[in-house]
Amino acid sequence: MSLIKNLAVTTALTAAMFALAAPAQAQTRIALLVKSLGNGFFEAANAGAQEAAEELGDVEIIYTGPTEPTAEAQIEVINSLIAQQVDAIAISANDPDAVVPALQRAMERGITVISWDSGVAPEGRAMHLNPSSNELIGSTIIRLAADHLPDGGQVAILSATATATNQNIWIEEARKVLPDYPGIDLVTVVYGDDLSDKSYREAQGLIQSYPDLDAIIAPTTVGIVAAAQAVTDAGKIGEINVTGLALPSEMAGHIASGASESFAIWNPIDLGYSATYIAYELATGAATANEGDTIPIGRVGEVTIGENGEAAMSEPFTYDASNIDEFKNIF
Amino acid sequence: MKPGTLLRHRELILVFAIVVLVALIALRFPAFILPRNLIRVFDDTAILAMLALGQMLVILTRCIDLSMAANLALCGMVVAMLNAAFPDIPIPLLIVAGMGLGAALGAANGLLVWKLDMPSIVVTLGTMTIFRGAIFLLAGGQWINAHQMSDSFKALPRNVFLELPVSTWITVAVIGLFALLMGRTPLGRAFYAVGVNPTASVYTGIDVGRTRFFAFTIAGMVSGLAGYLWVARYAVAYVDIAGGFELSIIAACVIGGVSIAGGIGTVAGAVLGALFLGVVNNALPVINVSPFAQMAISGAVIVIAVIFNARNERKRGRIILKKAEAEARA
Numbered sequence: 001m002s003l004i005k006n007l008a009v010t011t012a013l014t015a016a017m018f019a020l021a022a023p024a025q026a027q028t029r030i031a032l033l034v035k036s037l038g039n040g041f042f043e044a045a046n047a048g049a050q051e052a053a054e055e056l057g058d059v060e061i062i063y064t065g066p067t068e069p070t071a072e073a074q075i076e077v078i079n080s081l082i083a084q085q086v087d088a089i090a091i092s093a094n095d096p097d098a099v100v101p102a103l104q105r106a107m108e109r110g111i112t113v114i115s116w117d118s119g120v121a122p123e124g125r126a127m128h129l130n131p132s133s134n135e136l137i138g139s140t141i142i143r144l145a146a147d148h149l150p151d152g153g154q155v156a157i158l159s160a161t162a163t164a165t166n167q168n169i170w171i172e173e174a175r176k177v178l179p180d181y182p183g184i185d186l187v188t189v190v191y192g193d194d195l196s197d198k199s200y201r202e203a204q205g206l207i208q209s210y211p212d213l214d215a216i217i218a219p220t221t222v223g224i225v226a227a228a229q230a231v232t233d234a235g236k237i238g239e240i241n242v243t244g245l246a247l248p249s250e251m252a253g254h255i256a257s258g259a260s261e262s263f264a265i266w267n268p269i270d271l272g273y274s275a276t277y278i279a280y281e282l283a284t285g286a287a288t289a290n291e292g293d294t295i296p297i298g299r300v301g302e303v304t305i306g307e308n309g310e311a312a313m314s315e316p317f318t319y320d321a322s323n324i325d326e327f328k329n330i331f
Numbered sequence: 332m333k334p335g336t337l338l339r340h341r342e343l344i345l346v347f348a349i350v351v352l353v354a355l356i357a358l359r360f361p362a363f364i365l366p367r368n369l370i371r372v373f374d375d376t377a378i379l380a381m382l383a384l385g386q387m388l389v390i391l392t393r394c395i396d397l398s399m400a401a402n403l404a405l406c407g408m409v410v411a412m413l414n415a416a417f418p419d420i421p422i423p424l425l426i427v428a429g430m431g432l433g434a435a436l437g438a439a440n441g442l443l444v445w446k447l448d449m450p451s452i453v454v455t456l457g458t459m460t461i462f463r464g465a466i467f468l469l470a471g472g473q474w475i476n477a478h479q480m481s482d483s484f485k486a487l488p489r490n491v492f493l494e495l496p497v498s499t500w501i502t503v504a505v506i507g508l509f510a511l512l513m514g515r516t517p518l519g520r521a522f523y524a525v526g527v528n529p530t531a532s533v534y535t536g537i538d539v540g541r542t543r544f545f546a547f548t549i550a551g552m553v554s555g556l557a558g559y560l561w562v563a564r565y566a567v568a569y570v571d572i573a574g575g576f577e578l579s580i581i582a583a584c585v586i587g588g589v590s591i592a593g594g595i596g597t598v599a600g601a602v603l604g605a606l607f608l609g610v611v612n613n614a615l616p617v618i619n620v621s622p623f624a625q626m627a628i629s630g631a632v633i634v635i636a637v638i639f640n641a642r643n644e645r646k647r648g649r650i651i652l653k654k655a656e657a658e659a660r661a
Binding site: 161162188190191195196197198200201202204205206208209225226228229233249250251252253254256257328 | 621
């Protein structure tokens with residue numbers, strides 16, 4: 001009895017859903033599949049996706065994700081998206097490999113799959129959108145310091161550990177662009193090991209060793225927060241500008257105090273916006289994702305597909321006193 | 332030579348070592364010996380010094396507490412979250428809450444060691460991970476950032492009172508209380524007795540387990556206090572704060588002449604050990620040595636201190652059959 005009743009209800013519901021979905025079939029339906037719902041970062045990405053959908057016109061965004069950030073829960077959502085016959089899935093994956101079989105099933109059924117933010121192995125998607133690239137990050141961190149030093153000056157880098165691969169690559173890329181900023185003198189690179197106390201002491205050491213220091217660049221969140229605090233405690237606000245890579249929530253207090261003029265990190269709104277554009281272009285066949293292909297992404301510009309089907313969106317987004325309040329509650 | 336004079340001797344050596352170290356640093360970086368900078372170095376060492384004193388109690392009783400840094404982080408996070416949610420709670424009350432929580436966490440360690448007779452290294456290795464996990468669950472992996480903390484919360488340790496920051500004064504008070512505890516109370520003497528000879532302690536009426544319980548509880552309370560100071564000082568709280576700091580605490584004790592085997596150690600020694608590490612930590616950034624050399628230097632200092640300790644603690648065997656030995660040889 002109850003089985004029959006259930007079946008009847010399910011059939012009725014399914015029919016209703018199809019009936020509701022029917023007029024939307026003309027549209028391109030893009031699922032923005034995030035790691036978990038209720039995360040400010042992804043809510044912001046959704047805002048960007050909605051913005052892109054409005055610009056593109058005939059796009060419906062299905063913002064979805066599991067309640068728990070696990071690969072298993074995400075696979076269930078992928079299966080339900082396949083059942084809904086969406087046109088494209090743009091995923092920020094909880095696991096690069098575990099979701100591959102489910103995504104391959106989706107692609108077999110003609111669904112365009114791309115990954116963004118947190119990538120999927122190449123066999124599970126058409127392309128992956130990185131928020132930025134090492135070159136862009138390296139040049140950005142120097143520009144952040146140089147922006148506030150029109151007459152040049154001394155800058156020092158406070159990194160994480162001396163063996164941190166990504167940090168060292170960014171610092172190397174930063175050194176490459178130094179000749180473009182003739183007045184900027186990179187005096188030293190010190191290592192705070194991503195520990196608050198050691199980073200704080202290293203920043204104090206910089207303040208003491210280089211009395212004319214104008215900026216401390218910390219491309220690591222623990223380091224930039226510790227350096228900002230050290231500059232505040234040394235009474236050097238206004239003399240030494242602390243900048244680098246950090247999340248807006250972590251730096252809001254130090255932007256307000258003036259210890260930091262500006263810093264950078266990816267902008268989740270732009271990321272959701274760009275992922276939507278790319279998913280749309282690929283799903284409608286307006287673009288392809290072979291190595292070397294270029295895909296336009298509205299106001300953000302364009303991306304070029306590189307090795308392993310990966311592309312870098314843009315240089316990190318700069319946050320300062322003008323926009324920090326908008327973003328500090330997002331991520 | 333009585334052990335007492337030997338230890339006092341040892342502290343003099345440590346004072347001498349610190350003075351020589353500071354002088355050497357000053358040769359390369361003269362500004363290091365400015366009084367203002369020395370105050371800064373002492374203030375930077377304040378947290379380590381009080382934690383080393385707490386750890387000393389535990390080590391004296393032949394135990395070890397690996398969970399102090401995690402305890403610090405958990406109490407710091409709780410205090411920071413309370414401040415972020417209820418900025419109107421007076422800061423002294425928050426500090427008392429932090430110390431209470433720290434003492435409770437320390438007491439949990441102590442109870443496991445006392446009632447279940449478990450080895451302290453295993454107990455605290457476990458609770459260390461549990462505390463870190465608890466922070467993650469509590470905060471959901473989120474940071475408590477500078478703008479979420481009230482100004483008075485961040486300002487208290489930095490406020491200057493009679494030329495010195497309040498955090499330095501708090502440490503001075505903690506050192507004073509420890510000196511009283513160790514020298515003037517039965518509990519203080521019991522820590523030594525339990526460490527020197529647990530069996531004999533039982534015969535004199537000292538409950539070994541209970542003494543250890545108090546050592547862990549006091550160490551926990553100090554961790555709670557340090558938790559507030561840490562979070563206020565660096566104006567940020569997250570899961571990994573003070574990660575690996577438990578080893579610095581133990582290193583400070585060892586350098587200060589606290590014997591890992593238990594029973595030997597003084598308040599002055601532990602504080603000087605912390606100060607020695609503090610001077611090294613603050614000097615390395617200004618004397619311009621490579622980060623890899625820094626690690627090697629920090630490590631070498633600890634090993635040298637341990638070698639020194641081992642030599643001092645080696646007990647001379649007593650010849651009890653001198654005459655027979657002489658006859659046998661003849």
